[in-house]
Amino acid sequence: KAGVTQTPRYLIKTRGQQVTLSCSPISGHRSVSWYQQTPGQGLQFLFEYFSETQRNKGNFPGRFSGRQFSNSRSEMNVSTLELGDSALYLCASSLDVTKGGELFFGEGSRLTVL
Amino acid sequence: AQSVTQLDSQVPVFEEAPVELRCNYSSSVSVYLFWYVQYPNQGLQLLLKYLSGSTLVESINGFEAEFNKSQTSFHLRKPSVHISDTAEYFCAVSRAGAQKLVFGQGTRLTINP
Numbered sequence: 421k422a423g424v425t426q427t428p429r430y431l432i433k434t435r436g437q438q439v440t441l442s443c444s445p446i447s448g449h450r451s452v453s454w455y456q457q458t459p460g461q462g463l464q465f466l467f468e469y470f471s472e473t474q475r476n477k478g479n480f481p482g483r484f485s486g487r488q489f490s491n492s493r494s495e496m497n498v499s500t501l502e503l504g505d506s507a508l509y510l511c512a513s514s515l516d517v518t519k520g521g522e523l524f525f526g527e528g529s530r531l532t533v534l
Numbered sequence: 535a536q537s538v539t540q541l542d543s544q545v546p547v548f549e550e551a552p553v554e555l556r557c558n559y560s561s562s563v564s565v566y567l568f569w570y571v572q573y574p575n576q577g578l579q580l581l582l583k584y585l586s587g588s589t590l591v592e593s594i595n596g597f598e599a600e601f602n603k604s605q606t607s608f609h610l611r612k613p614s615v616h617i618s619d620t621a622e623y624f625c626a627v628s629r630a631g632a633q634k635l636v637f638g639q640g641t642r643l644t645i646n647p
Contacts, residue, residue, distance in 0.1 A: 455637075462638070462639045465635065468634060514633060522568075523635065524634075525570075525578040527575075
C-alpha cells in the first residue's frame, strides 16, 4: 500500500511569490492534515480537511490556504511568501477519525524562501 | 486547549544503555497521547499511542511508554538503545476523538558507540 505522497519534495521561491504544495493520502483515507515544521516553532498545525470540508484551522495568517478534492487529494497554498515561511510542510492522512490523531505522515515538502 | 512539554531537547546515551525521554502534557479534557519518531530528511512515523485501557503501551522495536494521569506524563523508555534509534522523538497530544495534534518541541536522541 502506497504511503502519503507529497510533491514537490524541495522547492525554492523568492519573497512575494506564491507556492502550491500537493498531497496524495493513503488510499481510503479521507482526512488530510497539514503541519509546518521549523527549527524555532517546531511542529504547528495548519489545517485539516475531511470529505472536502475544512474541519479545523490553526493559527496562521490568511496567506495560508488549502483545499481537498473529491478523491481526497489535498493542496495547500501560501501566497505572498515571506522569509519566515521557509519550513518543512508535512501532510498527514488518517482513516478512522474517531480514534483521534492516528496520522500517517508524508516525507514533506521543504520550502526555502529567499 | 492542550499543550506538551518535552523536558529535554537533546539526550546523548551510549549504545546498549537505557534511555528515558520525558513528556508532560496539559489538558482539561480527555486526551490521546502519542510518540512519533523522525529520522533525518523524513516525515514522522508513529512509534506508539495511548488511547485508553492499559496505561503501559509498547512498540514493536522495544520502546514503551506509560500514561500517568496524576502526573500528566507520558514518558518514553527503552531498556537498551541501538545506533539505529538515533532520531528526533516527538510527544503529541490530541483531544479524545479529535484529529488535531499538538506536538512538543522534540527530543534529539543521539546514540554514541
